[in-house]
Amino acid sequence: ASHGIRIYLDADIRLSPHLLAGLVQVLDVAAPRYAGGKLVVAPARSAVSRAYARFWQKLPFVAQGVTGAGLFAVNAAGRARWGAFPQIISDDTFARLQFDETERCLVDAPYEWPLVEGFSPLVRVRRRQDQGVAEIARLFPELIAHQGHVRPDRAELLRLAAADPVGFATYSAVALAVRTGRNQQEWARGR
DSSP, X not given: OOSSOEEEEOTTOEEOTTHHHHHHHHHOSSSOOEEEEEEXXXXXXXXXXXXXXXXXXXXXXXXXXOOOSSEEEEOHHHHTTOSSOOSOSOHHHHHHTTSOGGGEEEEEEEEEEOOOOSHHHHHHHHHXXXXXXXXXXXXXXXXXXXXXXXXXXXXHHHHHHHHOHHHHHHHHHHHHHHHHSOOOOOOOOOO
């Protein structure tokens, strides 16, 4: 890659027409920057995935943050913060945590991200995500300070649960299954 701006994109992502131009605009600065668009979960076929997605999309990390799920971009100064991607589960989280919240730019243009279908696949993916963050905390503890506001406080969680009790119950059931079960599957890097 010869241009200073790098966009990392999963093969199953659908971009809105103005997202690329928006990414280039916010990254065309000398200071290190990380950017992404507004994540929108693609319409799911299963009722479980629909309920989970409906609630998950309203959590602060997804609704207000730059998640990096399936799509993130950095400028030249930002990409200079690390060398080769390490052989870890969550390379997108690794890249995001190179930047504090003030260095992350959310472009006001959506991209569509597909969610896995069904309860068991949701548990496996969520477990993999949790393992990826734990791996980064173990191998790169200095990066965790850049995590930012990722969990709602009790009042915010109660408000979200009251607005969508089925979504909350589904999200909670997946989270409980993640914590009480074991993952027997080996995971490869996403990129």
